[in-house]
Amino acid sequence: MIAGISIYEILTVTSILFFIGIYGFITRKNLISVLISIELILNASVVNFVVINKYLYPDMLQGVIFSIFIIAVAAAETALAVSIIINLYRQISSVEVKDTEIMKY
């Protein structure tokens, strides 16, 4: 636990981080920026897991282990997304969302 900090304050920070991520996800027009926003959202949820584990159930480890799994899945997802973006750039020379029509059908 952090001395003098209640769980409410940490959850407030992570909620703000989550919605900044959603804002970026909706307003950005570039595939890499969308990827960055997804990282923000995932990080907010990971911090939530860890904080709730630490403050409410300090004797258990489930939150920590789930956050390790989330980080692993995020790494796998980023690697795949980057490879898709590079392949897309080779085929249509653009990474804007509005030009990405190849995989629609």
Place this chain on the structure above:
Amino acid sequence: MEKYIFYILSVIIIVFAVASVSSRKMLRSVIYLLFVLCGIAGIYFLIDYNFLAAIQLTVYAGGIIVLIIFSVLLVHHIEMELEIAKPFRKMMTGLICLLGLGVFLYTIYNNEFNVVENQVTTTTYDIGAKLLSYESGGFILPFEVISVLLLASMIGAIVIAKGRKLNDKNDEAL
């Protein structure tokens, strides 16, 4: 003391997160994301999960950021400025996000959390033993599944990024 460190860290996280989703230069926005991730690692250090903080620094700051920087450099000119959304759309999205944030905070502040006062320190040994235990409550099966997932995504990334065969097929179809 820890209190002020937490406040400084959260200000860093929020300011750089906003900068990261609103900067018009691609590479800068990636670097701002790096600062956000380091701030989150600082929060893990504060609540005494050293192992998670180390994972955060190595996997996110060391791996994912480098991957994204690679893709930015392969795909963009560094000086290229991003297209921005229309102001109306930005404002509407901001309003919706504020509304959602309000709902979240209302729910959080109305909920009674049964906070347990504690100073428990989790060692890496505990986490490793829990991950590899096959008794009830152990996590050996998801641990194995995640390793298969990492292998599959690695092979998939190589195959997709190579992309030669896909092109040939498309040419034939056309």
